[in-house]
Amino acid sequence: MDGTGAPLQCLAGVKVLDLTQFEAGPTSTEALAWLGAEVVKVENPKGGEPGRTSFAGPTGSPDSYYFFEFNANKKSVTVNLKSERGLALVKDMARHADVMVENMAPGTIERIGLGYDVISAINPGIIYCQIKGFGEGSPYEKNLAFDMIAQAAGGTMSITGEPDGPPIRPGPSLGDTGTGMVMAISILGALYERRATGRGRRLQVAMQDAMLHYMRFAFQTQAVLGRAAPRNSTRSNTAPSGIFPCAPGGSNDWIYVFARQTDHWHRLLKLLGREDAIGDPRYETAQARGEHVEEVNAMVAEWTRQRDKHEAMRLIGAAGVPAGAVLDTMELMNEPSFTERGILQVAQHSSGPFKMPSWPVRFDGAPPKLEPAPLLGQHSAEVFGDWLGMSKSDVEALRKEGVI
Amino acid sequence: MDGTGAPLQCLAGVKVLDLTQFEAGPTSTEALAWLGAEVVKVENPKGGEPGRTSFAGPTGSPDSYYFFEFNANKKSVTVNLKSERGLALVKDMARHADVMVENMAPGTIERIGLGYDVISAINPGIIYCQIKGFGEGSPYEKNLAFDMIAQAAGGTMSITGEPDGPPIRPGPSLGDTGTGMVMAISILGALYERRATGRGRRLQVAMQDAMLHYMRFAFQTQAVLGRAAPRNSTRSNTAPSGIFPCAPGGSNDWIYVFARQTDHWHRLLKLLGREDAIGDPRYETAQARGEHVEEVNAMVAEWTRQRDKHEAMRLIGAAGVPAGAVLDTMELMNEPSFTERGILQVAQHSSGPFKMPSWPVRFDGAPPKLEPAPLLGQHSAEVFGDWLGMSKSDVEALRKEGVI
Numbered sequence: 135m136d137g138t139g140a141p142l143q144c145l146a147g148v149k150v151l152d153l154t155q156f157e158a159g160p161t162s163t164e165a166l167a168w169l170g171a172e173v174v175k176v177e178n179p180k181g182g183e184p185g186r187t188s189f190a191g192p193t194g195s196p197d198s199y200y201f202f203e204f205n206a207n208k209k210s211v212t213v214n215l216k217s218e219r220g221l222a223l224v225k226d227m228a229r230h231a232d233v234m235v236e237n238m239a240p241g242t243i244e245r246i247g248l249g250y251d252v253i254s255a256i257n258p259g260i261i262y263c264q265i266k267g268f269g270e271g272s273p274y275e276k277n278l279a280f281d282m283i284a285q286a287a288g289g290t291m292s293i294t295g296e297p298d299g300p301p302i303r304p305g306p307s308l309g310d311t312g313t314g315m316v317m318a319i320s321i322l323g324a325l326y327e328r329r330a331t332g333r334g335r336r337l338q339v340a341m342q343d344a345m346l347h348y349m350r351f352a353f354q355t356q357a358v359l360g361r362a363a364p365r366n367s368t369r370s371n372t373a374p375s376g377i378f379p380c381a382p383g384g385s386n387d388w389i390y391v392f393a394r395q396t397d398h399w400h401r402l403l404k405l406l407g408r409e410d411a412i413g414d415p416r417y418e419t420a421q422a423r424g425e426h427v428e429e430v431n432a433m434v435a436e437w438t439r440q441r442d443k444h445e446a447m448r449l450i451g452a453a454g455v456p457a458g459a460v461l462d463t464m465e466l467m468n469e470p471s472f473t474e475r476g477i478l479q480v481a482q483h484s485s486g487p488f489k490m491p492s493w494p495v496r497f498d499g500a501p502p503k504l505e506p507a508p509l510l511g512q513h514s515a516e517v518f519g520d521w522l523g524m525s526k527s528d529v530e531a532l533r534k535e536g537v538i
Numbered sequence: 539m540d541g542t543g544a545p546l547q548c549l550a551g552v553k554v555l556d557l558t559q560f561e562a563g564p565t566s567t568e569a570l571a572w573l574g575a576e577v578v579k580v581e582n583p584k585g586g587e588p589g590r591t592s593f594a595g596p597t598g599s600p601d602s603y604y605f606f607e608f609n610a611n612k613k614s615v616t617v618n619l620k621s622e623r624g625l626a627l628v629k630d631m632a633r634h635a636d637v638m639v640e641n642m643a644p645g646t647i648e649r650i651g652l653g654y655d656v657i658s659a660i661n662p663g664i665i666y667c668q669i670k671g672f673g674e675g676s677p678y679e680k681n682l683a684f685d686m687i688a689q690a691a692g693g694t695m696s697i698t699g700e701p702d703g704p705p706i707r708p709g710p711s712l713g714d715t716g717t718g719m720v721m722a723i724s725i726l727g728a729l730y731e732r733r734a735t736g737r738g739r740r741l742q743v744a745m746q747d748a749m750l751h752y753m754r755f756a757f758q759t760q761a762v763l764g765r766a767a768p769r770n771s772t773r774s775n776t777a778p779s780g781i782f783p784c785a786p787g788g789s790n791d792w793i794y795v796f797a798r799q800t801d802h803w804h805r806l807l808k809l810l811g812r813e814d815a816i817g818d819p820r821y822e823t824a825q826a827r828g829e830h831v832e833e834v835n836a837m838v839a840e841w842t843r844q845r846d847k848h849e850a851m852r853l854i855g856a857a858g859v860p861a862g863a864v865l866d867t868m869e870l871m872n873e874p875s876f877t878e879r880g881i882l883q884v885a886q887h888s889s890g891p892f893k894m895p896s897w898p899v900r901f902d903g904a905p906p907k908l909e910p911a912p913l914l915g916q917h918s919a920e921v922f923g924d925w926l927g928m929s930k931s932d933v934e935a936l937r938k939e940g941v942i
Contacts, residue, residue, distance in 0.1 A: 293710070305694055306697070319569050327548035
């Protein structure tokens with residue numbers, strides 16, 4: 135069974151001029167590509183955007199796994215932005231584009247002559263989008279940033295870790311992909327508006343600012359406590375709520391069990407064979423369980439330790455109690471239902487097949503079809519022809535002159 | 539200075555029937571509300587959706603801070619879904635809606651008679667959206683889920699923590715808000731398509747599946763290593779890359795410094811007053827620094843320990859080296875530039891002002907204006923009038939009969 139749908143055509147006809155690199159920018163345009171926009175990466179003829187080669191890839195591949203992940207369903211053209219004709223070519227593309235996105239270091243896009251003032255004069259209806267580490271007007275607006283810098287200065291590290299331990303960087307690359315998602319939403323809002331009004335927009339997001347959006351739960355915690363939100367450990371004083379050890383005791387042999395509600399607690403006690411504790415005043419309310427957290431947790435752990443996490447999840451879940459085994463990337467990759475449902479799909483790259491997460495939302499039953507990330511310059515002739523009316527020999531001449 | 543813009547009108551005229559609760563659902567519709575859609579929460583007349591009261595709020599407020607955060611810029615009507623007339627009322631609303639979103643427990647929306655088959659028969663052009671913990675076709679499709687369950691079973695916990703420690707739940711509520719964001723993107727894609735084609739869509743996302751989207755960096759790590767991605771500590775063996783202690787040594791007095799590139803390393807050495815180490819073969823390449831990680835980190839820590847994190851960030855950033863102080867929620871809340879730039883805004887609730895993060899993307903220089911989350915049923919008369927042509931006395935009669 136193959137759960138993949140056809141390529142989506144939701145954004146059919148939308149042209150995206152993609153000057154992004156690494157992850158925060160590419161994830162925003164990749165979301166548009168999943169939805170059917172024509173996303174054209176403009177890349178340096180010498181090696182392409184740095185994400186292609188900054189990480190390892192399959193044997194014989196010019197491109198990294200990293201590049202595969204963040205550039206699915208896109209096209210690629212090469213342009214030498216240091217040549218005058220190359221720059222003119224990109225401006226010509228901007229004239230035909232609906233959206234332009236960039237996430238270069240602060241000041242770079244303006245310095246090379248493709249800043250908002252230039253592009254919006256050429257195409258007043260364009261949606262011009264910039265992703266930076268820090269916002270315009272921030273004391274750090276000129277600073278470089280990567281995911282971990284955004285996660286430090288954006289607060290997500292301060293709320294991650296054990297209560298008495300140091301801050302921990304969350305594993306997901308929220309500073310990058312999380313920022314890409316709020317930019318994609320904003321672009322789509324502007325596109326919807328533009329279809330009615332023809333109006334262009336200047337969109338800007340900072341990775342630091344975007345982190346606040348994903349930690350609003352912590353801001354409510356702060357409002358309740360009247361002090362900074364503490365680190366959010368897997369253990370809390372509502373019991374039982376946290377991770378419990380499973381057999382055979384490997385580093386990810388844990389299960390999260392959340393039975394804060396008393397009805398869930400009763401269901402759990404039945405499963406544990408501890409009906410005797412139903413009604414025991416030491417455990418009967420959430421507050422009482424919080425006061426006896428060590429005993430409560432010990433009752434749960436005694437049971438979980440005797441089972442592997444998959445069995446424990448199946449049994450606890452079937453009992454009507456929220457529970458989730460801690461799954462690692464390999465277990466997720468090898469879980470058949472992800473492939474059957476199209477949540478994981480295989481892209482056929484020139485170097486061979488590569489299985490990866492697809493867009494996680496199903497449209498009429500299936501996620502959109504995964505198409506492989508483009509080779510460097512793979513679509514130069516096609517895009518310069520379609521967008522700018524160039525012939526194959528025009529394109530060949532530009533290539534010989536080192537413009538593309 | 540006030541960096542807030544006007545309310546956005548990008549989605550002017552778009553009607554969203556919002557049957558969501560807690561966070562994963564409400565964040566998806568709140569994104570649409572920021573962009574100018576008319577988002578109408580349909581709530582139980584007895585207390586409203588559980589997010590209103592499951593957490594603490596300001597003195598005298600019927601609603602929690604939690605509810606404020608995830609329901610900005612929306613409207614609220616009350617409907618008793620257990621009454622036949624209430625159910626008919628919601629179906630009438632569905633007839634006029636462009637989008638309907640729900641995230642009830644598995645099977646509930648169908649059981650109450652508002653499932654996809656029913657609603658799409660009434661309004662074939664509707665975009666019908668469901669958010670669940672686990673996907674249809676998953677072995678756990680009937681299981682309950684909350685953020686932490688999605689973060690366990692979706693893999694994000696397995697990649698968070700110290701290398702030798704247990705899995706840690708990332709502090710940001712990625713299982714909820716992260717899922718809401720990919721649903722919002724999909725709704726916007728479907729809306730764009732619908733404007734051209736009139737076509738409705740059924741959209742479904744599972745919180746577990748959505749987590750894979752935010753940890754694709756870890757999947758590339760797995761592809762490179764050939765084994766499950768390890769926990770992603772703040773320390774790694776590229777040096778210097780990690781958190782370093784600052785004065786005066788409080789729990790969040792740390793700074794992340796990332797100087798993996800050798801040119802960044804040289805800039806950092808100059809700042810540290812260690813020009814003597816430039817060119818030293820023990821530190822001159824990324825690989826060499828990785829082999830001498832303890833010495834390299836000690837050089838950096840010796841300097842950071844003597845400075846507070848703000849000064850350290852200013853100095854290291856100005857030297858052209860990526861660095862981010864670990865900021866906590868209170869420090870972010872009190873940072874004036876967030877308020878000046880409109881990234882934090884104040885909502886005027888009936889219980890008083892409440893400052894919170896707004897939509898983090900700026901449109902033509904400013905984020906959209908924050909409007910307070912609605913009181914329960916605040917817009918019943920307005921919405922039933924606008925959408926269904928009811929008079930005030932019609933609405934009053936429904937209220938008296940307990941339908942709304």
